[in-house]
Amino acid sequence: MMLPAHELPCLVIDEAALQHNIETMAAYATASGAVLAPHIKTHLAEAITRRQLEAGAWGVTVATPGQARWAAEYGARRIVVANEVLEPAGLDFLAGLDARGIWSACLVDSVDGVRAMDAALTRPLRVLVELGSEGGRCGARTSADGTAIAAAVADSFHLRLVGVECYEGVLPGADEADRLQRVDELLGRVGDLAVELDRADAFAEQPILSAGGSAYFDRVAEIFGAVELTDGRRPLVVLRPGAYVTHDHIAYQTLSPFGTRVTGFQALRPAAELWARVLSRPEPELAILGVGKRECPYDLDLPLVLRAVAPSGEVRDATHTEVFAMNDHHTYCRLPVDSEMAVGDAVALGMSHPCTFFDKWDEIPILDSSGRTVEIAYPQVACTHPDAERSIDPR
Template sequence: MTLDIPDERIDWRSKGFWLPDGPVTAAQLAAARPGLFDGGFTWPMLVLRRSAAAANIATMAAFCARHGLDFAPHAKTTMAPGLLAAQLDAGAWGMTVATANQALVLRRLGVPRVVIANQVLDPTALRWLAQESARGWEVYLQVDSEAGVAAAAAAIGGPGSGAVGSGAVGSGAVGSDPGGSGVVGSTGTGGRLRVLVELGHSGGRTGCRTVPQLVVVARAVTGVAGLELCGVTGYEGALDAQAEVDAFLSELADGARALAAAGLLGPRVLVSAGGSAWFDRVAALLAGQWLPGHELRTVLRSGASVTHDDGMYADCTPFRRVPAEGPLAAALDLYAQVLSVPEPGLALVGMGKRDAPFDGGLPVPRSVRRPDGTAIAADGLAVTRLNDHHAYLKVAPGAVLTPGDIVRFGISHPCTAFDKWRHIPVVDDDLRVVDVLHTYF
């Protein structure tokens, strides 16, 4: 799919790019294919390995196809149009976002179908979403309270539209013409909004805590002309044990059954779940046609799979449980230079919290490049802590680092890596730059 991806100018404001003499574009860099160590870049620098990312995208597309799932990967991981386009080209049904601002970015890029995996309460954002829906954009909201329903209703129809009406159920069509009639009010848009009701779990994030609460909120949705109840959604990624995950996903299915039994769902129903740690359980428990009388679409939202990592997702990927279905490969490398070796057992590297994620584990040393270009494994090295611009590296006896060495690190938790970099070089297997990702956070 072709997205409207601007070829931005890269200049002295772009971290890691050494451009004192003037700007370049991603297209110009791709045509020149500069080597990462040829002098046009400085340290630290985050890069994406093209072959690994492409393999991950293909792996997830194949996984979803095998299990009858649709894929709407979470765009918040990267907010990089180039990667979003690649996922859509591989067959993704749509994209997921966390905020209205992220939805605005994807709308401007031309992403045709978006799920907002949060309750939106801002009336300004809701009015815009309703207007864009009326113009043909397929966007889905989620609600977990009658307050959320009332806010959406007010955006569509103005004051008073949140009152329970005739109880008529929307078409339930997933992917139908989004220009429905709605109810015109004095301050509303007269558009319509597609809505998923969210089930949560105790101690988790958002979402109704019980199926009866889910039914109450769903009934409130169907009581507002212009709101279309499309199905149910949930997030299992904060749960630690498979038994807990399975119980929650089973309850999510029970929630869909309860809404169907109450006559609240249309003929086509959407069920959405799936972080990047338990998508195998989503496939096992939610895939298929298990809601009699309804055409069911199960949408997986796993976002971190596009780049994977060398830390938290390397440890918790579902492909550890089902290795025949995978694997995924770490696609992000962070290069940083050894600045000082002030005492035995310690090296300071020019990379810190401004450059590397640290909320889900510290960077992982992978290799060392000497000033003469030779490379060795990073045996005996470990990051112990980060300052703003320094990493403290424990150096085991027998390991040798000298100032000027460049260490290649893997990262842990890609969702907090991309937001630190406005431009990210894409490299081939020879470490030549073949593209540049732009990020929009």
């Protein structure tokens, strides 16, 4: 991308790369026989959600009822809350979406959860049983637990079982081969439980099988796509990747299956760059940039220096420049003594983990190939929608 005509530091998105990623994932979902409900908590921006829906997304995924409020406002007609929901106000909001013509569902991973949700509700709500694995996050750890949860849903007054799901992206492993084996095992258990529950006529509508972050969605599509229900019926396979939409320069550049396990599709492209000024070169091998942890994610990796541009427009050689530390608003770069990088230069940084760079900016320009701003993305960085009910005691 070209140097943006905006005050620095500034996070910008390359429109061509953004659209390429959206269309590539949409095409993959169609080719694999699945549907796509992208996890929009990654960006929580109407401008990007709209593009995903226009590209054919079946619906969207969110993490909280507050995010579901935004999704409904953005025009989503199907919303998966990929989380357990126990707040009464949030449950009531989700249950009320049906009256607005919006399909919604959330997760449950325990009999206690079923009872708490049922007690808080006054109208029906769809749920999916969540399975998990040892060392993972939420999710019932055994298929027997999943069966018990489904039975509790059947005995409830307000819950309606519509599927089984998991999140495979946080499973530990000694290496990638070990993680893939654990992913496949978890996905297999989800499929087996769905078959068992379908035979027991436990589902209130066409069963959904769902999983799929941006690292293992291909395994989800293959394993869930092979599941056969009673009378030869197939479940609806719902993929839920989020980070793919802008991809990144580090973590997902390695994790994405496009170009490795998945062939026949172009690789995703990093679509976001963070630009900052060189504030100081206080030592021969040190440059300090005017950007830090408040503006740039650091939870997985420190950023990469992609290139530097002098005020004259000259592109500097930044090949051997490396970020080695960050403060709140400063980034430390180690560089060769003879580097031409100078105070006032603009530096483009590549980042890791899109889900933690969108939340640091409330305005993100989307740029065309000439550097012109064609649209602004406005991520909703608040935890809840402004119209959400509040129950905070001011005392």
